[in-house]
Amino acid sequence: MPLTRSTPKSSLATLKGLLPFLAPYKREFLVAGIALVVAAGATLAIPYAFKQMIDLGFGAAGAKSIQHVNTYFLALFGVACILAVATAARFYMVSWLGERVTADIRSAVYRHVVSQSPQFFETTQSGEVLSRLTTDTTLIQAVVGTSISMALRNALLFVGGLSMLFVTSVKLSSIIIVLLAVVVLPIVIFGRRVRKLSRDSQDRIADASAMAGEILNAMPTVQAFTHEAMESSRFSSLVENAFNTAMRRIRARAMLTLLAILLVFGAIVFVLWLGAHAVIDGQMSGGELGQFILYAAIVAGAIGALSEVLGEAQRAAGATERLLELMAVHSPIQPPTLPQKLPPRSHNGAALVLQEVTFHYPSRPLTASLSHLSLVIQPGETVAVVGPSGAGKTTLFQLLLRFYDPQQGLITLDGVDIRQLDLHDLRAAIGIVPQDTVIFSANALENIRYGRIEASDAEVIAAAKMAAAHEFIEKLPQGYQSFLGERGVRLSGGQRQRIAIARALLKNPPLLLLDEATSALDAESERLVQSALEAALIGRTTLIIAHRLATVQRADRIIVMENGEIVEVGTHASLIALGGVYANLAALQFHAFS
Ligand SMILES: Nc1ncnc2c1ncn2[C@@H]1O[C@H](COP(=O)(O)OP(=O)(O)OP(=O)(O)O)[C@@H](O)[C@H]1O
Numbered sequence: 001m002p003l004t005r006s007t008p009k010s011s012l013a014t015l016k017g018l019l020p021f022l023a024p025y026k027r028e029f030l031v032a033g034i035a036l037v038v039a040a041g042a043t044l045a046i047p048y049a050f051k052q053m054i055d056l057g058f059g060a061a062g063a064k065s066i067q068h069v070n071t072y073f074l075a076l077f078g079v080a081c082i083l084a085v086a087t088a089a090r091f092y093m094v095s096w097l098g099e100r101v102t103a104d105i106r107s108a109v110y111r112h113v114v115s116q117s118p119q120f121f122e123t124t125q126s127g128e129v130l131s132r133l134t135t136d137t138t139l140i141q142a143v144v145g146t147s148i149s150m151a152l153r154n155a156l157l158f159v160g161g162l163s164m165l166f167v168t169s170v171k172l173s174s175i176i177i178v179l180l181a182v183v184v185l186p187i188v189i190f191g192r193r194v195r196k197l198s199r200d201s202q203d204r205i206a207d208a209s210a211m212a213g214e215i216l217n218a219m220p221t222v223q224a225f226t227h228e229a230m231e232s233s234r235f236s237s238l239v240e241n242a243f244n245t246a247m248r249r250i251r252a253r254a255m256l257t258l259l260a261i262l263l264v265f266g267a268i269v270f271v272l273w274l275g276a277h278a279v280i281d282g283q284m285s286g287g288e289l290g291q292f293i294l295y296a297a298i299v300a301g302a303i304g305a306l307s308e309v310l311g312e313a314q315r316a317a318g319a320t321e322r323l324l325e326l327m328a329v330h331s332p333i334q335p336p337t338l339p340q341k342l343p344p345r346s347h348n349g350a351a352l353v354l355q356e357v358t359f360h361y362p363s364r365p366l367t368a369s370l371s372h373l374s375l376v377i378q379p380g381e382t383v384a385v386v387g388p389s390g391a392g393k394t395t396l397f398q399l400l401l402r403f404y405d406p407q408q409g410l411i412t413l414d415g416v417d418i419r420q421l422d423l424h425d426l427r428a429a430i431g432i433v434p435q436d437t438v439i440f441s442a443n444a445l446e447n448i449r450y451g452r453i454e455a456s457d458a459e460v461i462a463a464a465k466m467a468a469a470h471e472f473i474e475k476l477p478q479g480y481q482s483f484l485g486e487r488g489v490r491l492s493g494g495q496r497q498r499i500a501i502a503r504a505l506l507k508n509p510p511l512l513l514l515d516e517a518t519s520a521l522d523a524e525s526e527r528l529v530q531s532a533l534e535a536a537l538i539g540r541t542t543l544i545i546a547h548r549l550a551t552v553q554r555a556d557r558i559i560v561m562e563n564g565e566i567v568e569v570g571t572h573a574s575l576i577a578l579g580g581v582y583a584n585l586a587a588l589q590f591h592a593f594s
């Protein structure tokens with residue numbers, strides 16, 4: 001289910017999808033709403049107070065004038081105080097809501113994504129998910145945090161301002177409505193264009209940084225192939241592209257500024273001129289003219305802001321759509337509603353049975369990676385799995401962990417169908433050392449402790465000793481506290497594997513899966529790990545995928561796989577005697593060594 005890249009403009013109705021995230025904060029929305037209405041009211045009162053001050057304060061003659069001036073200045077200041085408090089309160093509440101809701105959405109999306117099965121990550125690039133988490137949520141934050149309140153405030157100001165215009169002067173209002181339409185329309189249209197260009201330039205920058213991210217992670221390969229110059233120029237051309245897009249935006253923006261100032265001031269001067277004549281002719285007082293101009297400014301501002309908000313809301317609708325799409329993806333691997341419990345752990349390890357398991361990866365419906373696989377593994381057994389590359393060995397482990405469900409057949413752990421188990425119970429019973437070891441950017445102690453978060457330092461060190469990792473960790477500059485670098489770059493391949501083994505052993509699982517866990521070790525270190533593991537394997541069932549026969553020989557049983565099927569089962573001796581696939585592999589290896 002690859003996620004689509006939808007167009008940035010979507011129906012505003014999509015924003016309804018945000019309601020579940022807004023619902024918990026009804027009270028905060030109410031407070032913000034009250035602050036907003038009070039602030040809008042105060043804004044609308046200011047021109048009126050202004051007029052009173054001019055006409056009655058300055059205009060009235062005589063002894064009363066001083067008193068009037070005092071009263072009206074005080075009233076104007078009072079309105080300003082209310083405006084200040086209400087505006088600050090609105091800003092605070094609305095910004096809080098924006099940040100809060102965005103944080104909730106980010107956590108919810110992340111929580112959802114980390115519970116997806118590997119199938120999801122086969123089809124979705126992690127960069128895609130990251131941009132959902134950052135860019136898309138930021139767009140939504142803009143809407144919740146500013147646009148909603150901007151829209152409400154400006155709608156109130158528009159309606160209120162317009163009414164007051166007509167109350168002040170019907171004739172001038174009619175003129176100014178026409179003028180506003182003439183002035184605001186081109187500004188709005190031009191503004192749209194500027195916004196689109198600025199979105200384009202953000203996309204170009206995202207392209208460049210996505211590419212840089214990938215290349216920086218592969219620096220040694222780039223340098224080994226001496227492609228530094230090529231990569232630099234590839235990046236430069238993306239940066240140039242971003243620059244050119246930015247320049248188009250800047251030119252458009254400069255034009256917009258010119259247009260806006262010229263048109264708006266032209267209109268204001270024109271109306272002011274008309275008004276001045278009306279004042280001279282005695283049709284209007286000076287205060288009324290002042291009041292009129294201020295209301296006209298409020299209305300014009302409201303129109304501009306509303307058009308801006310509409311654009312933002314449409315972008316946020318697009319972002320919401322993408323996020324909801326992500327939230328709607330459901331992992332095909334679901335725990336049962338009434339999970340069964342595993343029987344109490346035996347001191348011998350877990351019993352594992354596969355019956356006629358047939359499986360193909362969802363992306364390869366035509367080729368079975370495992371076909372009719374049947375296998376009974378006794379508690380405490382150590383079973384080696386060998387076979388050529390692509391035989392399906394790793395796939396078998398994936399099914400045991402229930403990263404995928406087989407299309408046919410059954411897998412049971414200690415007699416319970418693994419699909420009847422809670423995913424956490426199942427995976428808690430399994431320790432795995434994967435083919436590609438994963439080291440987190442943390443120190444050695446924390447990396448091993450990832451196997452069991454609550455383990456004590458002493459337990460971590462014991463596990464490291466079992467995995468033959470203690471000695472090299474001790475020799476690191478800060479011992480167990482040494483930072484291992486991003487993806488473990490400060491370790492050798494074999495050291496990374498031993499950390500991974502220690503991590504799996506620390507978990508102390510009844511079923512241990514080792515996928516070429518010692519492939520990067522030299523013969524001597526492998527022998528060390530092997531003999532250390534010997535003690536660790538007592539009391540647990542272990543499946544070991546290995547190529548090297550020295551590792552395989554010690555197993556109780558060897559399973560030979562080819563093309564997703566089990567072709568031979570036996571001990572080293574019996575399989576050699578059989579003279580089949582295994583005997584061939586063995587002959588090749590001994591030949592190579594001799
Ligand atoms: N995620 C996947 N999607 C589609 N096909 C896959 C996927 N992973 C593995 N395969 C295919 O399934 C088959 C079995 O792969 P698997 O990884 O199990 O091999 P393997 O025996 O572990 O090989 P190796 O020894 O090289 O690790 C291969 O043909 C492989 O191309």
Ligand SMILES: [Mg+2]
Nearest residue numbers: 393394395435
């Ligand atoms: Mg493999």
